[in-house]
Amino acid sequence: MPSEPRQGPSLAEVQALLYELMTAPAGVAPALAARGLAADALDGLIAGDHRLGAVARLDLYANMYFFRILDVLREEFPRLAAALGGDAFHDLITDYLLAARPAHPSLREVGARLPGFLRTHASGQAGGGRPWLAELAALERTHRELFDASDADPLTMAALQGLTPEAFATLPVRLIPAHRLLGQAFELSAVWEGGGSPEACPETLLVWRRDATVHHRAVTTAELAMLRRAAEPVTLADLCQVFAGARTETDDEALVAEAFQIIARWVDDALLTRA
Amino acid sequence: MRRFPHLGHGIGLRPPHYQPLLQALRAARSPLERPVDWVEIISENFMVEGGNPRAVLRRIRAEVPVVMHGVSLSLGSVDPLDEQYLQALRALARDVEPAWISDHLCWSSFGGHTGHDLWPLPFTEEALDHVAARVLTVQERLQRPVLIENVSSYLQFAHAGITEWEFLSALVARTGCGLLLDVNNVFVSAHNHGFSAQAFLEGLPPDSVGQIHLAGHRDEGTHLLDTHDHPVCDGVWDLYRAAVTRFGGVATLIERDEDIPPLDEVVAESRRARALEREVLGALEPVGGPTVTPGVGARAHAL
Numbered sequence: 001m002p003s004e005p006r007q008g009p010s011l012a013e014v015q016a017l018l019y020e021l022m023t024a025p026a027g028v029a030p031a032l033a034a035r036g037l038a039a040d041a042l043d044g045l046i047a048g049d050h051r052l053g054a055v056a057r058l059d060l061y062a063n064m065y066f067f068r069i070l071d072v073l074r075e076e077f078p079r080l081a082a083a084l085g086g087d088a089f090h091d092l093i094t095d096y097l098l099a100a101r102p103a104h105p106s107l108r109e110v111g112a113r114l115p116g117f118l119r120t121h122a123s124g125q126a127g128g129g130r131p132w133l134a135e136l137a138a139l140e141r142t143h144r145e146l147f148d149a150s151d152a153d154p155l156t157m158a159a160l161q162g163l164t165p166e167a168f169a170t171l172p173v174r175l176i177p178a179h180r181l182l183g184q185a186f187e188l189s190a191v192w193e194g195g196g197s198p199e200a201c202p203e204t205l206l207v208w209r210r211d212a213t214v215h216h217r218a219v220t221t222a223e224l225a226m227l228r229r230a231a232e233p234v235t236l237a238d239l240c241q242v243f244a245g246a247r248t249e250t251d252d253e254a255l256v257a258e259a260f261q262i263i264a265r266w267v268d269d270a271l272l273t274r275a
Numbered sequence: 276m277r278r279f280p281h282l283g284h285g286i287g288l289r290p291p292h293y294q295p296l297l298q299a300l301r302a303a304r305s306p307l308e309r310p311v312d313w314v315e316i317i318s319e320n321f322m323v324e325g326g327n328p329r330a331v332l333r334r335i336r337a338e339v340p341v342v343m344h345g346v347s348l349s350l351g352s353v354d355p356l357d358e359q360y361l362q363a364l365r366a367l368a369r370d371v372e373p374a375w376i377s378d379h380l381c382w383s384s385f386g387g388h389t390g391h392d393l394w395p396l397p398f399t400e401e402a403l404d405h406v407a408a409r410v411l412t413v414q415e416r417l418q419r420p421v422l423i424e425n426v427s428s429y430l431q432f433a434h435a436g437i438t439e440w441e442f443l444s445a446l447v448a449r450t451g452c453g454l455l456l457d458v459n460n461v462f463v464s465a466h467n468h469g470f471s472a473q474a475f476l477e478g479l480p481p482d483s484v485g486q487i488h489l490a491g492h493r494d495e496g497t498h499l500l501d502t503h504d505h506p507v508c509d510g511v512w513d514l515y516r517a518a519v520t521r522f523g524g525v526a527t528l529i530e531r532d533e534d535i536p537p538l539d540e541v542v543a544e545s546r547r548a549r550a551l552e553r554e555v556l557g558a559l560e561p562v563g564g565p566t567v568t569p570g571v572g573a574r575a576h577a578l
Contacts, residue, residue, distance in 0.1 A: 149325060
C-alpha cells in the first residue's frame with residue numbers, strides 16, 4: 001500500500017503511456033519493445049508483486065480492452081463472424097481497432113464504422129477477399145441501429161377501414177423513422193440464413209422494425225419508388241400514382257389494385273404512420 | 276437526514292429480465308410483494324432514440340424508482356469532459372427522473388478515444404485536484420450531487436501518495452458528492468493489492484455512502500477478476516455485513532452482467548442482502564421497504 005508521496009509522472013504522462021500500451025495490438029511487452037524500452041521499464045510506475053509483475057498487470061487491461069470490444073462486435077455481427085471464421089474475425093477486429101479507434105461513449109457505436117472499414121480491408125475486397133462481406137456487415141449493422149431507432153405510432157388497418165374513400169385517398173402518411181433502404185450488389189438471403197455464398201445480383205433491401213423486432217426483405221422496382229416517395233409526407237393516392245409511373249402496364253384498375261396490395265402490406269408490417 | 280434515501284433493495288436492469296420483472300412488478304398487490312424495491316440502469320444503454328429498451332424502461336419506471344449508473348463520464352481523464360455525453364445524460368435524466376446518478380472513479384478515454392473500460396487512477400494530489408474539479412462541473416451541469424463508485428483494479432501506481440479511501444474521502448469533502456460503495460470491488464482490489472478491506476470501509480466518512488453494489492467475481496489464481504458472472508461469494512457477504520455495520524441501512528443492489536441467471540435467482544440474492552441488513556441493524560432503524568415513491572426521487576436531490 002502506498003504510504004509516502006513520491007515524485008512521479010504527471011497524470012497526463014501516465015495516461016498517454018498507459019493508453020498507448022493498453023491498446024497496442026500485440027500486448028504490453030511488444031509495445032514496450034517497439035518504444036525501445038526494456039521489459040522492466042514499468043517497474044518504477046506500476047507496483048507489482050510476486051503474483052503479478054507490472055507488465056502482467058497492465059496486460060490484464062490490454063486484454064480486457066480488446067476482448068470486450070471483440071465480444072460486443074461478435075454479438076453484433078454474428079453472420080460476418082461466422083462467414084469469416086474465428087481467427088479471421090479476430091484479425092479483422094485487431095486491424096479495425098487500429099484504424100478506427102472507438103471514440104463514442106457507448107459500446108453500441110463501436111461497430112458503426114466496421115462495414116465501411118471492411119470495404120478497404122483485404123478480407124472484404126474484390127481481390128483475394130469476398131466483397132459481399134461488407135454488404136453483410138452493413139445489413140447486420142442496420143438491424144442493430146434500427147433496433148432502438150425512434151418510435152412512431154403505426155397506422156392500423158382498422159383506422160384505414162374507418163375512412164371514407166375520399167379521406168383514404170387524401171390521408172397524409174409517411175414511413176416510420178425505424179426503416180432503411182439498402183442497395184446491395186449481392187443476394188444475401190442464403191448467407192443470412194447460415195449457409196452458402198452469395199451470388200452477384202443487385203437488389204434493394206427494406207429494413208424496418210416492427211414492435212421489438214427488426215426485419216428485412218427485398219423490394220421490387222415499383223415498390224422501391226413508392227418507398228422513396230413515402231420517406232416524406234405523401235397521400236395514399238399519390239403513392240398509387242408513383243407505383244403506376246414505375247410500371248409499363250396501362251390497366252389502371254389493375255395497377256391501383258396492386259398498389260393497394262403493397263400499401264396493405266406496409267400497414268400489416270407497421271411501416272406507415274400518419275404524417 | 277440522509278442525502279440519499281434508502282430505496283431498499285434492487286437489482287441491475289438487464290435485457291433477459293425485462294419481461295419477467297415487469298410482469299412480477301405488475302402482479303404485486305403491494306410494495307412488499309414486489310420482487311425488488313428499485314432498479315439501476317446502465318445509462319449508456321438507454322441513450323437511444325426509441326425501441327424496446329426505452330419502452331420497457333418507461334413501464335418499469337412507472338412501477339418503481341430507477342437510478343442511473345454510467346460508465347463513460349471518464350472523470351479522471353485528462354481529456355475535456357464530453358459535453359455531448361453530458362447533454363445526453365441530462366436528457367435521459369429528464370425522462371427517467373432517477374433517484375440519483377452515479378459513475379466511477381476512473382479514466383476511460385484519452386486523446387478523444389474511449390477504451391470502454393474503467394482504468395485506475397494514480398491516487399495523487401494532482402489527480403484529486405483534477406477529479407474534484409470535474410465532479411463539481413458535472414454536478415453543476417446535472418443540477419444534483421452524484422455518487423462516485425470505487426472500481427476494481429489490477430494495478431497500483433508506485434508514485435501514489437494516498438490511499439484509495441483517503442482519495443474518496445477527500446473527494447466527498449471537496450465536492451459534496453456521495454459514494455457508491457461497491458463492496459465486491461473493495462474485496463477484489465484488497466486481494467489484488469494486499470490492503471485491508473476493513474481499513475477501506477473504516478476510512479470512508481460514515482454518512483458518505485448513498486448506495487452499495489454487490490456482485491460476483493472470479494479467482495484467476497494470481498488475482499481476482501471483477502466479472503459479475505457469479506453469485507456474491509461468502510467473503511463479499513461478510514464484507515457487506517461490515518459495511519452495513521459501519522454505514523447503516525443503504526440502498527443495495529445486486530449486479531449481474533454475464534451468465535445472467537433467471538430473475539428469481541438474482542432476486543433471491545437481493546432478498547439475502549435485505550435479510551442480512553435487517554439482522555445487522557435489528558430494530559435500530561426501519562429498513563427494507565422503499566422510502567421514495569416512483570416519480571419523486573430525482574426532485575429530492577436537487578442541489
